[in-house]
Amino acid sequence: MPDFLLLLAASLLLLYIIWQLINLHAWYKTVARPSTELPTTDYLLPTIALLVPFRNEAENLSRLSVSLLAQDYPGQLELIFIDDHSTDGGAELLPRSATLLKLKDYLKGELTVAHKKAALTHAIASTKADIIITTDADCHWPPDRVSRIAAAFANGAAIVLGPVLIAPADGFCNAFQALDLAAYQFLTAATAHQGRPALANGANFAFYRELFEAVGGYQGVDHLPSGDDVLLLHKFYQPQLWPTGNQKLRPPRAAAKLIENQESRISSAFNTSYRRAITPQVISNGVQRSPRLFADSTTYPLP
Numbered sequence: 001m002p003d004f005l006l007l008l009a010a011s012l013l014l015l016y017i018i019w020q021l022i023n024l025h026a027w028y029k030t031v032a033r034p035s036t037e038l039p040t041t042d043y044l045l046p047t048i049a050l051l052v053p054f055r056n057e058a059e060n061l062s063r064l065s066v067s068l069l070a071q072d073y074p075g076q077l078e079l080i081f082i083d084d085h086s087t088d089g090g091a092e093l094l095p096r097s098a099t100l101l102k103l104k105d106y107l108k109g110e111l112t113v114a115h116k117k118a119a120l121t122h123a124i125a126s127t128k129a130d131i132i133i134t135t136d137a138d139c140h141w142p143p144d145r146v147s148r149i150a151a152a153f154a155n156g157a158a159i160v161l162g163p164v165l166i167a168p169a170d171g172f173c174n175a176f177q178a179l180d181l182a183a184y185q186f187l188t189a190a191t192a193h194q195g196r197p198a199l200a201n202g203a204n205f206a207f208y209r210e211l212f213e214a215v216g217g218y219q220g221v222d223h224l225p226s227g228d229d230v231l232l233l234h235k236f237y238q239p240q241l242w243p244t245g246n247q248k249l250r251p252p253r254a255a256a257k258l259i260e261n262q263e264s265r266i267s268s269a270f271n272t273s274y275r276r277a278i279t280p281q282v283i284s285n286g287v288q289r290s291p292r293l294f295a296d297s298t299t300y301p302l303p
Contacts (some may be wrong), residue, residue, distance in 0.1 A: 023190035037198040038074070038151050045075030046150060049129035049209075053103075054121035057137035058090035064137055065095050069080030073146040073244075078129055082119035090137075101126060113225045117218040120228060126210055139164070141286045149206050158211060158234060161188050161197060164287055176266070199238075200231035204287050211236060230242040 038045065049176055050068065054061065059083075079098040083091050090099055103115065105123035124132055131153055133146065145162070152160045163185040165298055166178035191198040212232075221231040 023187065038154060040148060045073075046130040046153060047076040047078070047128070048073065048131045048133060048146060048150060049080055049123070049127040050084065050133045050135065050146065051080050051120055051123045052088065052135055052137055053116050053123075054086065054137040055084035055115070056086050056088045056090065058086075058093060060138045061093045062140060064094070064135075064141070065098070067139075067141040067143075069095060070143045071141065071146045072143045072208075076129075077146060078127060080123045080127060082123050084119055085116050097271045099126070112222070114161040114224070114228075117222050117228045121217050124209060124217070127209070129209060131206055132209050132212060133204075133250060134202050135205075135287065136203040139203050140167075141287050145204075145287060152189065153206070153208075158208055159197075159207040159233070161192055161200050161233075162206070162287065163188070164201045164203045175247065197233060198230075200229040200233040205229050205233075207232075207236070226285050250268055253297040 002062045025047040052064065073078060080101065081094050081098055082101045082103055082105045094100055101122055103119050103122060104206065107118060112118050120134060131150070133149060135141070149160050149162065164181060166174060166181055170180035188197070215235045218228070218232065220234070221227055224231065
């Protein structure tokens with residue numbers, strides 16, 4: 001019996017190593033993908049809305065706002081902040097050019113456990129932007145992040161799964177948290193490259209607004225406090241949205257101009273498997289988030 005258990009354990013370990021090597025290969029393929037460039041004509045650039053739900057984040061909002069205002073994206077970028085019943089006066093620190101929404105105006109006294117999903121739903125309903133990007137208040141965005149995301153969409157992606165890094169990773173606890181989050185990014189990139197994306201992080205997550213509306217937003221998962229990223233990603237892959245098996249997602253008309261010259265390449269990504277009905281893409285450079293050991297699930301859901 002001990003020999004059998006030893007053999008079983010060795011076999012499981014070998015299978016795990018093989019699986020991780022496959023993931024590692026997929027990850028290398030992802031990060032080795034050449035970066036794309038934005039169209040040079042302004043009218044071809046998609047409109048983008050970047051959404052930031054927050055609650056009592058006064059210590060982080062100024063830093064985030066500065067990094068968002070410094071984005072080098074040449075197209076139309078709308079910043080939408082959604083205040084989830086804050087009591088620390090953080091909303092007063094937001095730039096005047098940003099749109100401020102209040103979750104209480106959307107809920108109108110209705111109780112919910114899924115505050116972040118409600119906040120994002122409220123914001124998405126308020127914009128006509130082609131592309132939605134979500135992030136969290138405790139993040140810092142390097143100047144080229146929005147442009148890189150837009151370039152991924154220009155390259156034919158319907159969803160962009162961006163990495164999130166812990167910085168600074170000083171001390172044991174912060175370093176452990178950074179390592180744990182890095183493992184999530186590794187698995188996210190590997191599964192996306194294989195056409196079966198399993199994870200997403202709401203701090204760096206982008207998708208077509210029309211795709212969000214097509215799946216009914218968070219309807220069906222809005223009774224859960226977390227999962228505004230992973231559960232939405234899985235909703236995007238519902239087979240009933242593409243009953244013929246090879247029906248291609250129709251991007252917004254403005255976005256369609258971005259990819260018409262790549263039509264043949266994109267068409268090959270939509271085969272009979274519904275999991276390939278929309279094209280996910282991972283960008284190799286991400287946003288930085290401050291270490292936080294105790295997270296509020298309504299404003300900082302883990303993937």
